[in-house]
Amino acid sequence: MASLVSFSLLKASASTPTTVISPPPSPTLETLDQRFGRKGIKFSESGDIPTTVELTVRNGSSLKLQISNGHISSYRPKVYWKDDGYEEVLHTLAGSRGGVGLVINELSQQTNSKAPSASAEWTVKDVDSDSIDALQVELGCMRGSLDISYVVSLYPLSMATAVIVKNNGRKAVNISSAILSHFNFKKNRSGSGVQGLRGCSYCTNPPPSSPFEILSPSESIKSEDSPGFFSFGWEPETKPGVWTVQDVPITVLKNKLSRVYSASPAERSKDFHRSAPSKYEVIDQGRGLFYRVIRMGFEEIYLSSPGLYSDKYGEDYFICTGPASILVPVTVNPGEEWRGAQVIEHDNL
Numbered sequence: 001m002a003s004l005v006s007f008s009l010l011k012a013s014a015s016t017p018t019t020v021i022s023p024p025p026s027p028t029l030e031t032l033d034q035r036f037g038r039k040g041i042k043f044s045e046s047g048d049i050p051t052t053v054e055l056t057v058r059n060g061s062s063l064k065l066q067i068s069n070g071h072i073s074s075y076r077p078k079v080y081w082k083d084d085g086y087e088e089v090l091h092t093l094a095g096s097r098g099g100v101g102l103v104i105n106e107l108s109q110q111t112n113s114k115a116p117s118a119s120a121e122w123t124v125k126d127v128d129s130d131s132i133d134a135l136q137v138e139l140g141c142m143r144g145s146l147d148i149s150y151v152v153s154l155y156p157l158s159m160a161t162a163v164i165v166k167n168n169g170r171k172a173v174n175i176s177s178a179i180l181s182h183f184n185f186k187k188n189r190s191g192s193g194v195q196g197l198r199g200c201s202y203c204t205n206p207p208p209s210s211p212f213e214i215l216s217p218s219e220s221i222k223s224e225d226s227p228g229f230f231s232f233g234w235e236p237e238t239k240p241g242v243w244t245v246q247d248v249p250i251t252v253l254k255n256k257l258s259r260v261y262s263a264s265p266a267e268r269s270k271d272f273h274r275s276a277p278s279k280y281e282v283i284d285q286g287r288g289l290f291y292r293v294i295r296m297g298f299e300e301i302y303l304s305s306p307g308l309y310s311d312k313y314g315e316d317y318f319i320c321t322g323p324a325s326i327l328v329p330v331t332v333n334p335g336e337e338w339r340g341a342q343v344i345e346h347d348n349l
Helices: 029-036 307-313
Strands: 041-046 049-056 062-066 071-076 100-107 123-130 134-143 146-155 158-167 173-185 192-195 201-204 243-245 250-252 257-261 279-284 289-296 300-305 317-332 337-345
Touching (some): 029 041, 029 123, 049 146, 071 158, 100 158, 158 173, 158 317, 173 337, 192 317, 289 317, 307 317
Antiparallel strands (some): 041 049, 049 062, 062 071, 071 100, 123 134, 134 146, 146 158, 158 337, 173 317, 192 250, 201 257, 257 300, 289 337, 300 317
16 A cells, blocks of 8 residues: 555555456455455445445545546545534536546647547555554556556545556656545535635636546636626636736635636746645535645646536536646656645544
């Protein structure tokens, strides 16, 4: 089990090699449970839905992970001091849309367009636990010359997703990557916001294309009509490529936007520049909750809200955010590896 950071992620002995378990065609439920199941880690299968693993720690906080595509479809932390005090944090639609998804797109060095790569499904590599207060599942897959590990961890007050990309080929590989989380807000647009980005530069930019997206890249930057005469303070988003500095302490996500927060690529080429914050908070004023998002390894923060477009996708409101490397791709040289992570934690007990 690979350990990325000292932020309470479970560690494994570096001297113990990881064995990739490739299940035979049509693996049985017993195969997964016998090999990996333990207290707090349960594998299940239902009809045509991909095999999932559910993690549940001592205080009842839980998450569900679809194994074949690495999609986290549910995260329900305990948020109140009462028996039924669990809230679904993620906004997930049928077809593995929304939730938390890892996006890795390989780019050609010449054009920065997506290069074709062999599709691959995730398989379970390992699991780990520390009593039942810390649980971890590691998935792995091969995409061309890239050996990718995806580590999902659950704790009583947080969940973490981490990725390790190793280049086993002979040529450098450029990748565009992100860990995008879709947060759910119960029928409340005006009560959604983000705090902690004040003073950071941003520009309008679409998200990376992914199978988990709710709004497509073209939809995300499509202009929204004025929400009405009484929507004071509303301004249309700037054009892509125009950089602006966040000048308010809280970004209200009532209206439509799609942004990348970071120093501009030109600024990042300098020896000294102001980087994006390492953490910020998602505010759900309607339910009186907030969640802290921590980025590691990534240089950018992606943030979007659907505005009136949310009506197309159910009654509840949602936003999409997470650490990213979109504007400046990550270069992974032969024999080297790149690591990135996201932590979602809360103090809502």
